[in-house]
Amino acid sequence: MQIKPIITYSGSCPLFRSLESQILNAIPLDTCEWRRTFQRPTKHVRLEAQTQQFNVAALEKYKQGDWSILEHPILHIFVTECNDVDTYKGTIREEIDTWLKILTSYGISDWMILLVETLDMRKTKNFMPRTTVLDKIRLDFGSKNDDRCISVLNPAKFEQKSTESFRCLVQRIRFLMLTSYNRNIVKYEELIRSKREKRNVDGWDFRQYFFMQEDLALIFEKLELPTEALIQYDELDAMFSQFITHTGLNEKQQWLSHFRRPLDAFHGICLTRPDRFEMRNKIRDEGVSLLEFRNYLFERQAYLLLTCNDIPEIAKRLLNFLFSTLREVEFIKLECQEGALWCWEFVCALEVLQLCEQAMEPNEVTCFQHCAPIWNLAKDKLYELGKLCGLLPGCTPTSEQLHIVVQLSSGIGDAPPEQHQFLQATPQLRERSPNRKPKKSAAEQLKEALGSNQAFQKLYLELAELAISTYKHVARLRSARLVGLDLGNFYCALNEPHKAVGFFTDLLRELKAENWHTLSSQTLLELANCYRKMGDSLAYTKTCSSISCCAELETLVRTFYFDEFLKSLKTLKTTLSAQPSIENANYCVLEDHFRVLDIEVVNQKPIIQDDYILVQMKVESLYPRGIVAENIKLCYELQAAPLELAMENVSLNVSPSAVKVKESTSRLKVSLQLVYKQDNRLHSAAVACDMPKSKQPVRRTSSTKRKLSPSVQADFTNFVQAENIALQPGVNLVELKAKATRVGSWQFKQLCVSMSSLEFLSEQLPFTPPSFEISTKPASASLEFKTLIAGIVQPINLNVSGGSFIFPPDAKITLRCSKNLRIRQARNTTDEAAYNDDTSFESLLQVPLVQFKSFEERKIPLEVLTDMPGRKVSKHHEHHIALSCPWSRTELPIPVDFQPAMEATCRLHTCGTQKFLQVIMKGLDAHLLLQHAQVKCDVPGVQLLDLNPEPHQPIEIYKSLTVTFLYEIQVEPLKTEHELPVVKVHFVIKYAPLSQPAVWRTYGCAFDLVDYTTLFKLQAQLEPNELCRLRTVCNMNLKITKVHENPYTDLMYEVLNDQNLWAVCGRSAGVVSMKDVDSHSISLDVMPLSTGFLPMPSIRLSKYTAGGKSKTDAHSKVHPFPPGQVYNSTKSMQIHVIASVAGDQ
């Protein structure tokens, strides 16, 4: 079918005919810019044209509005070669005028006047301007359309010179044609619209309308606008569908009956048709079936899409085309043979697939995305055909079915002879590799497949594999698995279950990973079927077990498979290897049969080595009935130390607060937000979490996706187990037990349930399993005591903690005390005699550990006693006890400190020449009784006189209480001090603790008495003696008397008075020499400064060594006397001072 725009000519027809071929050939040589209306983009278009002689009759249709843009002349040319103005005025002008009037009367303005010049105008240059024929024509007709009048040198006569003018002519023709199209397309579109409006009017015929709009589409196609052409077809497509589906049964649409012819033939689409418009003519001339019409429409659309290089779109549209056509066939109730439409679908699908296959780049996913479902569709249709014709595996076609095959085969039709005309339009189609056989046409393939069972099977398998691989290629795995299900079933029917297993397990894995339980349990049933057929009792057992645990299945099915499982389990001879394979990872996992709900370590923490670990596990059995698990093991592994803890151990300087900070950062910073209204009332309150956007504060953890890797057996060297446990359906409580052998921190890892030879391993425990600690404990011994007091019996505890040490029967602990410390095992206070027996204290004690078991903790009470030392100072008495224990070779010294129970001090007092010794006992922590105080002095000539009253009962002493004893020292006069510089005095007293009044222990203390002889006596006297008046100078007489011969000659006296009480007038100190004199009197002036009884100013006497006598001793030195050598007889005298009379006035 030729589609070329029509150009008419009139006037000098023979002249035009002579130019015709030259013009027509020249038009397609170049493109022309097409400026389109309504701001559509400009386009460069290559045009073709055909010519006709001007014929008024053709325009009649145009005027009536019954024209086709395809047949409508697009340009009218009037040709003349008149070059004489007079001739022009005479005849030609009339002719042109008439011609134009006709055109105008038909509303046509696409014309052109062509003046062919045969005379060389340049030779006759004397012509006046604007007097040529062309000028005249332009003047007459081209007032507005100057460009529509054009002259050309006759190329036949001026070959050389005419080229330029001829080129202009052709360009002008092209331009005018396109201008004409602009106008005519708009007009034609209006016509189409008006026609469409009338679609519900009686007598409207879709076919007429179809051709009308298709003509426009063809023109668009011609003008290289395939997308706009496609729009026309799409509109027609939609309109047709609408007619059928919405008003299909309406009586008005009489034209529909034309399409309602029986489907004797059901040829599929053919994208390689040699004559693309074959069907168009058939539609016009004979009428076609709905199927054929639809085929034609799709073929046209496909062709245009191919021109646009949009092959994926063809594939995309195919399914919709097929389905909507099927729906239309159903709507208008077309009769057809069973299976006919499947054949049609199949052929169409394969035709498109073949096109795609040729055109596609392998990495072009979009096309494959659309192809995959088409492969699947083709596979499904083939299957249904196979079912219809008895071609499925295990069937043989009956004679009736053979008849169907024959009928269908004839209806499929023959493919048109292979021609590449259609494909040539698309340069991007890949060349077939030469060694690859050209594929058979879709129709041929189908016929062949319907011909025999083998061919059918081969094609079906091929299609299924292609569908799967294409789905996989575009990453639609679920769809691929679904096709795999069909394929698996087909293999089962072929009695090749081993091939089917792979597809089923793939599907099962996919479904299980996403928790599609209903579907996965169905797949399990298929698998069980396969395995039974294959005789794989191992896999069959496992599958049966899984099926019986599917809650989605009916109880009857489950119990059946449960029985099968038990039956099959008994027959299994070989021990199942615990090594799980990828294949059975799907269905032989513990999680599908049992659900671990809780694991709890019952033992107290920590578990001591060699103890039993007791674990309580709550497990839910999903079996429909009770089952005995021969062995349930739960293994545990060493827990990896948390990183943070390890870090802390390394760097000790990490302060605990730093750890706290770390903890707090993991918390959300939630703050309160209060929003107030304008009147300060609360509008709303909220808590908000301020977080930088980059930090995701909350992460969703509700993932339900299952990881389906084969569960690897964990290290089962350490496990707790239980044997022969009956597990009832539902929740069971199982106690697992094992001996704790290795020390460490452990965590449960994996559960293993075995039933005869079947072993289930858990993937991963569903929660963080509890961890527990197995530890050993070293034995230890320690002493426990409070503040210890020396001198009385003190309790002390020996704490022995056995740890994991195993004690021999004769084990004992030896305690060795330091000097003066004694120890014994505690005795009962009620048994006084034994308790009070101080001799039982020893410095070495052996404590037997009778029947001491590991981990025992024992407290052994002991008692210690230490002597109270006779020193006056109240210092702690340091002792230690060394322990030697059976588990250790080294002695363990433990320091023990004692505080004295009391302390004694003594003072020497003088009264003239008499000397007294005062012993002061100060009570400390203990509460004691005292009696039998004694002093002893072994020095001859020294006697101590006891001045204390005879006590009737013991004296009590306790903290902060002092007891004083007084003795007079009498030294025989003969014994001078020179002979006895030191007199040793022993003070002994008996004491008993209040709690133990029967036991009197002796406390002794030695005092050294020195300077016990009075050497000088001091006497001071104030005059007047009776009445001293304030601020009146008194005379103070000072008398120093030597009492005892001594070597000190130079003495210094000082008056040490209170500045507020006395004032010394004159010197307050002086040096006197006692050489050769026994006494010395000194007189001083003193003045009382205060009234009342004032103490006598005190006087200090010191030894004086004058300086300057030797070189080393340049300065004078003063040494005070010790208190025992000087006796001040007026020391505590008081002077009554009265206020001065005179002074007051």
Next chain:
Amino acid sequence: MAFCIAVIGKDNAPLYLTTSDMEQELDLQYHVHAALDVVEEKCLIGKGAPESKELYLGLLYSTENHKIYGFVTNTRVKFIVVIDSSNVALRENEVRAIFRNLHLLYTDAICNPFYIPGESLTSKKFDRAVQKLMSGNA
């Protein structure tokens, strides 16, 4: 109106699935499962501009008898609706309306504080409302 309505969790596990025809249920479940492929594909394309993300995914794929439409919420919960493809009177807007209503129903159902996200929807109220939606009376 609809053959099947399914709510599928973010990990592609079915949370709720109902069909109008028990006999077809298995077949429909397979189809719904396969539709997840297309949902994933479409979500992948729309990943670039989360702001302008359209929850309605449109027609996922069609078979001779069914048209399968998809919808995905912001939390990646998917709604799949299977519609009778012979019902040509059904407009796309009506499908959108089904999804909109379903989304509301779903939101109401999971607002129940006792509902644990990721578990299947067992609310009777939700079921009743979805059944109504499926029969076109919602």
